Amino acid sequence: MDTETLKTFLLLANTKNFSRTAEIMFVSQSAVTARIKSIEAELNKTLFVRNKTSVELTPHGKIFIHYAKSICNLDLESKKALDVSGRFTSRLSIAAPETIWQSTVFSKFRTLIEKYPNISFNVNVLHSNDIVDGILDDNIDIGFVLNRPTHRMIETVELWNCGYVLVKSPALKLNSRYFSPDTLDDFPYIDMDWGMAFSNWLNTYFYPRIYPFHTIHGYLCMNLLLEGLGVCFLPERIASSYIESGRLEKIPYEYSGYSPIESGFLVWPKNNSSILTPYLETLKAAFQGESFTVNP
Incomplete structure (x- = not known):
């Protein structure tokens, strides 16, 4: 099987649709079908299960997709390595x-x-x-x-090890000064996804709930903070320079047990x-x- 056939397999796994895959690759739907059948014949395994509107990877397909990605990535990297100009070693x-x-x-x-x-x-x-x-x-x-x-x-x-601080913009005026499980609903809290360890700590001490804001993107979290729209826990590696410059300030908070690191x-x-x-x-x-x- 060649890399073009593998790319067809990977794209179909992503689109879950033969006609959409054919459209993106500028080939006929029958060509896509033929490429998938050729891989399945070579492996002697069924890679997709078909229904009326879409396709899904079979267990064998889910295993094979990792190898298909590796082969395509290796092919791309080898071409790039051979194409390094005289400027780069x-x-x-x-x-x-x-x-x-x-x-x-x-x-x-x-x-x-x-x-x-x-x-x-x-x-x-x-x-x-x-x-x-x-x-x-x-x-x-x-x-x-x-x-x-x-x-x-x-x-x-390990390059760094730091704690978290609860911060807000000086422009944000709050009714409560102390952040605790009892006062949490008084705060426009930004639920930033800092990973499993932090989420477990937050849910243990402040209890799972729906917050005014939730994001997995750091730049959105910082925009909300700096615009004075909410409060959030930040790792000290991020918060330190903002606090020193006066753009953010700490908020005291209540917790028991350990503090997240x-x-x-x-x-x-x-x-x-x-x-x-x-x-x-x-x-x-x-x-x-x-x-x-x-x-x-």
Whole structure:
């Protein structure tokens, strides 16, 4: 099977519709059908179950899709590697979640760019779990994640460890000054998804409920905060500079037991450690001495 056939399989898995897949690929629907049948015949497995309006992956299809993605990604990366111009000596793929790129990682990444101008960088925004998968699939060289991977083929270094603070804009006037389970409904709370550990803590001490705002995007959370539309917990790595500049201020809050902690990790494939060492050392040095603690 060739990569064009695999791309057809991947697109059909996404659209779940033969005619839509054919339209996007500028081929006939019969051509799409023939390509899928050729893969199924070669594997001797049924990859899709068909109904009147759509198709769904079978259990075999769900297994195969990971390999199809890897093959297509490897094909693309090999072409890019062979196409590196005389200006660049190699390529480096780096990924981080959106919530840490702008606030924490980008300034350190800039150090890497300045030190290695002969490198072509492929920069991605991905969730932590997708970054780990990308490293295991050889699609990502270096990643920044918020959960420590446990896979034996991934190396990990902790870069930061910080708490959370509850903040608001000075322009936002509140009826209550103290944030607690009893006063929570008095606050225009922004439920920002900071990951499973933080969500578990919030739901344990403040009880699950529907909030005025919910988002998974850091830039939207910050816009709501800075415009004085709500209050939110922020990791100290984000909040510290805003508090120091006076653009945000802390709100006291009541909690019992432990206070949530956010940790950030630098991750890379174990089998490429020697090749990546210069870049890893540059990034680790950029984080040395970094403190995100907010003064009481």
